[in-house]
Amino acid sequence: MEKFYITTPIYYVNAAPHIGHTYTTIASDVYKRYKRMQGFDARLTTGTDEHGQKIERSAKKAGKSPQDFTDAIAAEFKQTWDNFQFGIDFFQRTTSQSHAEKVQELYNRCKANGYIYKSSYTGYYSVVQEAFVQDAKEGDVDPETGQPLELVTEENCFFKLSAFTDKLIAFHEENPDFLQPETRRNEVLAFLKQEGGLKDLSISRTTIKWGIPVPDEPDHVFYVWFDALTTYMSAVSGTELWPADLHMIGKEIVRFHAIYWPAFLWAADWPLPKKIFAHGWLLFDNNKMSKSRGNIVRPEPIRQAMGADALRYYLLREIVFGSDGNFAYDAMITRYNADLANGLGNLASRTLSMIHQYRGGTVKTASGAQALPVSNTISAAIEGYEKLDFSKALESIWGLISAADKYIVEQAPWKLAKDPAAADQLDAVLSNVYDALRVVTVLAAPVLPDSCARIWKLLGFTTPVESELLGALEDAPAAETRSIPPVEPVFPRLDMKVTVDKLNDLEQQEAARQAIILGKTAEEPKPAVDEGTAIPLAPEITIDDFVKVDLRVGEVKFAERVKGADKLLHLKVDIGEPEPRTIVAGIALAYEPETLVGRKVVIVANLAPRKLRGLESRGMIVAASLDGGKPVLAGFLEHVPIGARLK
């Protein structure tokens, strides 16, 4: 049997599983089930990404060792996926021995082929971000957090990513299907074609302890991508599954998969995966899900209140796979009632009831002529699945359900049943509808594995529905008389209000439960503060250090946007000097220029001048940095004169 190897990303254990993780995993699971029903030996890998300084810090905060902490969260993911009954064949943790060995092997091969070099890199380093700040100079601060930078000289292992720019461009141009959807491919090509091409990539750190050791560099551990991406291979070490046939990812990690990963594999002389598909984000009221907004949705409450199939169906039917989509409880319940309860569930119920009432629970299979568009539905659904166009696949399947409902009304079997002369016709009608239901059940099984298994049994089959082959679906079943068991409801209707309330209750409980695992006290959610990313203090300084910084009160005299830059405002600030100073500040996303004129601000007056977009900025505006990067200007409640120094 031909293999088909699918991966989800490995999930960072800094957070408990939420619906975003679940979305990717559902899609992967559906595709795997689809491929199995196409006759492939399909396999699915998922796992957890457990290294790095953020994990070290979160563990410390939770009062646990990194190992204990990651054990707990990894177990949480595993449990959640088990509850959802995903067909996961390999669950790989980046802290496992098999993984470390594979990462080291990747490194050794890249190095043997001349793609690794060591360089002592001196630059300004942001402790908070765990990263060097490009092109920073003395006196600069971390652009995200405003924290001071440290001048750090670090020995880093570098990967010669720059050597692959042209090869990557050629590869993506010649293989348009490698990265889908198209729009993501365009972005990657645009990125690759930037002036100067790709820069080499630092792949090790000496400042982190919680990671995989670099083989010949005792002080180094691997940094992020060399470690994380390799999971796809390490998970299936000792099998013939690599190369992967499909990497299912979210759009935020496209670059790493479409640029770094092929380059690593080329350098190591290993085969590339066949395809990458990047789906979109789930939005809430058109906002991104985030801790600070407090709008994280967990999968487990939904499963408990509505069942896993309801979530699977909703996500894949409502949202075009690849695009962003909105998530809402009420929309999910509406979908459930309209399509699952009134649609599939009711069709099964009415069809099977009639077979019981009119024919004593036996149905003659093999309909002969297709009274219903069965064959078109099969090909449309398969085409949709194959292209990962799940919403289209489901739409076509539901088209057949709708056609069957209509057919029933037209044929009115309840009238035929009263007319002894119409017995054959009644048999034919029941048989046609029964067969359509059989086809629908098989086609929908990848998305609704649990429900379709139940309907399959109600249809009188004893073999599992997932062992049906889609390729054989169109063949009419052998002519026989099949008896069916008593009818049971599969999708009970849900009351909107009751269900929403239940979901909210369960969600609260789940949030509290997860908070404890993450080592947080079960406090009230505080949307404005993201306690997970508390910023550590910068290194201690003396008063002498501080007085070097000359902070002054100034008044904005003039403000306008800098042409060609989204974030920059060109300000003229009076700090008591003969001429107002020109200051270029990255606050344009947070402040309209007009609102700033006349406002008192605090500036760093003795900062070395810096040219930005052609303007020389002489000083820096002091502002609080918030999550999401929006600055809030410092100010005073009382009157302060222009030019006053802050001490």
Next chain:
RNA sequence: GCCGGUGUAGCUCAGGUGGUUAGAGCGGCGGUCUCAUAAUCCGCAGGUCGUAGGUUCGAGUCCUACCGCCGGCACCA
């Protein structure tokens, strides 16, 4: 600012290569059957197809500009 995408009925979206009265699902309203999970089925929704131009005998469908939104890049001291 550059690049890509997008803007169609209350909501979610279809509308290859331009061609008669612009479609579907959901919601809403009215009606119907009774096998069924107050389900099904039928009818109704009169929407400047973002705006303004242009090409054409004819444009939602091609071109240009502009506006809104989304994303990528640049940018953030």
